[in-house]
Amino acid sequence: MMAIKTRFTELFGVQHPIVMGGMQWVGSASFAAAVSNTGALGTVSALTQPSPEALAEEIRRCRELTDLPFAVNLTILPTVKPVPYDEYRAAIIEGGVRIVETAGSNPQAHIEAFKTAGIKVIHKCTAVRHALKAQSLGVDAISIDGFECAGHPGEDDVSGLVLIPATMDKLSIPVIASGGIADGRGLAAALALGADGVNLGTRFLCTHESPIHEAIKQKMVEADELSTTLMLRSFRNTVRVFRNEVALAVQGLERDQVEFGELAPLVSGARGRQVYEKGDPNAGVWSVGTCLGLINDVPSCAELVERMVSDARAIIDQRLAAMVA
Structure with a gap:
């Protein structure tokens, strides 16, 4: 399968400009490794693990399952029970992780330690102003979440069709488009809007290797964009x-x-x-995100990534090229 090269694939050393979103309760070592082994970037979710020690073990397991790059997501949010973020950060650094995705609150307290350890940092944002702030703090890439996304879309209600190019207009570092993307059409569209890659949460959730109950995967297949x-x-x-x-x-x-x-x-x-x-x-x-309306099957991670990349290439090389000709 021919790869699509972008600033993101070159900087982060992955074959395809596709990232698995950090998903609570789901981002296990086996799932992240399954995604990374396709040439995309798999993500272990730090706070899915009950302790920093458990995270250290999960990182070790992921390294045993893949020789390819994978990331660890560290989501920083207010919680009823205090989270020992410094200890989770230490487990990430000591585990030799090379890529971290931060999300939630301002990551400034963690970025210096990650950068000192030679770790590349992706920060997930829901607004251009937040992306600019993260860039000024020294992150290597931004994941920008449109209103269509699962989880927290922020409070501005700006869709990806506007938010992605608006972010590209202001930033100099690579940008990953997130929210509403589930197939090759979404990948091609994001690249056309200027993004350097895409982030998939909901779509990867509904794959063979996803560690959730099969009944929930079937529920996702039956759902639509209004679900x-x-x-x-x-x-x-x-x-x-x-x-x-x-x-x-x-x-x-x-x-x-x-x-x-x-x-x-x-x-x-x-x-x-x-x-x-x-x-x-x-x-x-x-x-889950509104891209539920685009999910009609439960493929393997490899089948999904191959289909997305080949469909995106066909759109770019054939359909769009024919229009200009």
């Missing part, structure tokens, strides 16, 4: 999740203007994890 909803908007902590009984209950409580403590049990990560483990789509809230 997601936004919650926690009243708290300015907007999250895009699957439209299920729990999400609708949360929205109802928000309309009643309750305190966050009253709905916190509904949105807990522990409940969301049960969705993936038990196969019950109503066990809790679970993050």
Whole structure:
């Protein structure tokens, strides 16, 4: 399969400009390695592991499963129970990881240590102003999340069609497009908008190697582009999740203007994890993007990446070229 070369593939040493998003409860060593072995960039999610020691072991396992580059995601968010971020950072550095994706709050406290260790840093943002700030802090690349994305899309509601080129206009470092991308058409479109690669979360979630219950994968195949909803908007902590009984209950409580403590049990990560483990789509809230409407099968990671790259090349080399000719 012919590769697509971009600033991102050359700087990060990967064959294809495709990144697996950092997904809580999902980003295991085996899953990340399966993605990396396709020539894309797999990602181990640090906080999926219950302790820094467990993360160190997961990094070791990933290295045993692939000789190709992989990243570790470190998401920095306010939590009820304090997270020992410094210890997780130390486990990443001591584990010899070469690529880190940071997300959430300002990563400044961690970037210097990562850069001193020779680690390349990708920071995930939802706004141009945040991307500019991250660039000024010395990150090597930006992953820019459009409004279509799973999880936290920010509060600006700007779609990728505008957000990607707006970011490219202001930044000098490589930019990875995230949100709403699930196939070769999305990859070709992102490259046309100026991006250096794409980030896939929801689409990789629905693959053979994804460590979630098969019933949830089937639910994703049956879903469409209207199967997601936004919650926690009243708290300015907007999250895009699957439209299920729990999400609708949360929205109802928000309309009643309750305190966050009253709905916190509904949105807990522990409940969301049960969705993936038990196969019950109503066990809790679970993050997916609007690209659900583009998912029609459960391929292997290798089949998905090969299909995306070949379809994108066909669009660029044949369809678009024929229009100009």
